[in-house]
Amino acid sequence: MLKLIPLVASLIVAAAPMAPATAAALGPHPEDCSGGKPAMLVRVQGLKTRTGTIRVQTYGGDPAKYFDKGSYLERVEVRTPKAGPVEVCMPVAKAGLYAVSVRHNADGTGSTDIGSDGGGFSGNPSVSLFDAMFKRKPSPAQVQVRVNGVTTVPVILNYVRGTRVGPIGGGQ
Numbered sequence: 001m002l003k004l005i006p007l008v009a010s011l012i013v014a015a016a017p018m019a020p021a022t023a024a025a026l027g028p029h030p031e032d033c034s035g036g037k038p039a040m041l042v043r044v045q046g047l048k049t050r051t052g053t054i055r056v057q058t059y060g061g062d063p064a065k066y067f068d069k070g071s072y073l074e075r076v077e078v079r080t081p082k083a084g085p086v087e088v089c090m091p092v093a094k095a096g097l098y099a100v101s102v103r104h105n106a107d108g109t110g111s112t113d114i115g116s117d118g119g120g121f122s123g124n125p126s127v128s129l130f131d132a133m134f135k136r137k138p139s140p141a142q143v144q145v146r147v148n149g150v151t152t153v154p155v156i157l158n159y160v161r162g163t164r165v166g167p168i169g170g171g172q
Contacts, residue, residue, distance in 0.1 A: 025089035027056070027076040033089035038147050040122075044086040044102055046157040046167045048118055052108035053077050056088045059099045063140030066099045067121075073098075080104070092147055098122075099143040102155045118157040118168075127158050127165045 024030045025041060032039045042056050057072035065071045076088055092098055100122040107116060114132065125142040145153050156167050 025087045026054075026078040026081070027088045027090075029076075029089045029091050031089075032091040033087075033150050036149060037091060038093070038095045039089055039091040039150050040098065040100060040145065040147055040153045041150055042088045042090055042100055042102065042122075043152055043154045044088070044104075044120075044157065045154060046118075046120075047080065047086065047104060048116070048157070048159050048168045049106050050080055050082050052080050052104065052106040053110075054080050054086060054088065055103045055105065056090060057101045058090045058092065059101070060092065060096065063097070063099075063144065066140055066143065067101055067137045072101075079108075095148045096146075097144045098147055099140070099145065100153055100155060102157065104157055114160050116159075118159040120155040120157045122153050122155060124154070124156050129160065129163055129165050132160060132165050 025033050029039070033041045040058065044054055055075065055077045057075045059066040059071060060073050073092065074090055076090065078088060080086070090100070102120050104118040106118070107113060121138055121143045122145045123138070123143040125138040130136070145151060158165050159168055
């Protein structure tokens with residue numbers, strides 16, 4: 001009888017439903033990254049802290065207008081999860097060229113605090129302190145993403161550190 005207990009336990013575990021290999025995407029559209037529709041699974045990396053909010057915006061159309069105020073196709077804001085991957089699914093209307101911007105509002109107030117907030121773009125272009133101060137946009141060639149089906153878009157966040165802007169080593 002005692003020999004049957006491990007066997008029965010292993011059969012129960014084998015019959016239990018398997019958990020998904022990855023956590024569900026954050027935001028209002030997680031299901032759009034599980035099918036054949038065109039979408040970007042934005043993978044936010046290099047968080048300085050696990051506080052505040054993450055805002056993801058997608059851009060399409062005229063590359064010269066990427067990142068212009070109000071020109072985004074969609075904007076999603078989510079609470080920064082305390083642990084685990086930070087992935088936000090952003091559906092798009094059709095296959096094509098797009099760009100993404102991400103902002104980490106570390107204190108969650110919605111106001112920009114250059115000392116604690118971070119940001120990044122698809123393609124992960126280098127950003128200088130002057131770029132951040134004068135809100136200069138990276139070139140479209142640096143940030144464009146070709147979307148065909150579900151496309152993973154890694155974005156490494158940059159933060160101001162003294163007189164430099166860059167990723168935080170060992171960030172979350």
